[in-house]
């Protein structure tokens with residue numbers, strides 16, 4: 660089979676059943692088609708101009724996703740990164756990142772996603788994530804599991820950090836949050852982990868935990884659209900997600916630590932070393948990354 664620029668249709672597991680699932684899948688498909696279209700135009704342009712396509716792709720995809728949701732559920736609320744800011748208190752809330760992994764998109768790295776989560780009274784019920792270029796689809800429904808390529812996703816059973824691959828992310832910050840992240844990474848390396856990966860798309864990073872590839876993943880700042888669907892994917896794969904201080908994740912800007920559960924205490928010990936009350940906590944002497 661040759662390479663196709665078409666987003667491949669999802670193969671939704673027949674055992675999954677939820678009133679909002681079909682719309683979530685259709686909205687993700689429509690959004691993914693738009694994002695893919697802009698991506699290939701950018702690849703063809705290959706100039707500074709292609710960077711303008713990033714914002715156009717985000718906005719255009721979110722518009723289309725919202726249209727699809729509203730066509731079926733006109734009363735529902737939407738929280739989207741670009742244009743929708745309904746209250747997180749809403750009874751029915753859709754949380755949308757139309758393009759997660761903007762930096763990859765802008766640099767023509769084909770690793771980004773459309774991420775859609777549906778929440779009922781503050782509880783995640785459905786999550787759909789798709790990479791528009793590889794047509795990798797991730798599905799999860801509360802109490803019905805997380806699914807990838809027709810099979811249940813299951814977190815790794817590894818008990819030791821020293822045998823694990825760690826996923827990380829950096830927020831756009833170039834100051835103390837970045838320093839705190841680097842310190843934590845250093846401490847993970849001191850546990851003799853197998854390695855660190857930074858792929859640049861939080862929703863897909865969370866899926867790597869659910870698939871058992873990363874033992875744990877952390878990031879000191881995310882927004883609800885980054886984790887709305889991926890958090891449910893991790894939980895439905897048998898893992899857990901908390902803030903980097905071990906608290907329950909709010910539907911708000913927050914730090915995030917995901918793991919296969921077994922590694923959570925050890926990972927938490929490191930992430931909370933540099934993070935307290937949702938702020939960086941750096942060693943006395945200042946916010947400088949040193950080799951000590």
Ligand code: IPD
Pocket residue numbers: 756758759760761762828829830831858859860861862878880881885
């Ligand atoms: C970003 C990506 C990235 C993460 C950042 C997010 P965006 O989302 O998920 O991996 O490290 O914290 O903001 O801006 O590309 O939608």
Ligand code: CA
Pocket residue numbers: 756758759760861884885
């Ligand atoms: Ca994002």
Ligand code: CA
Pocket residue numbers: 717740756757758759760761
């Ligand atoms: Ca985004």
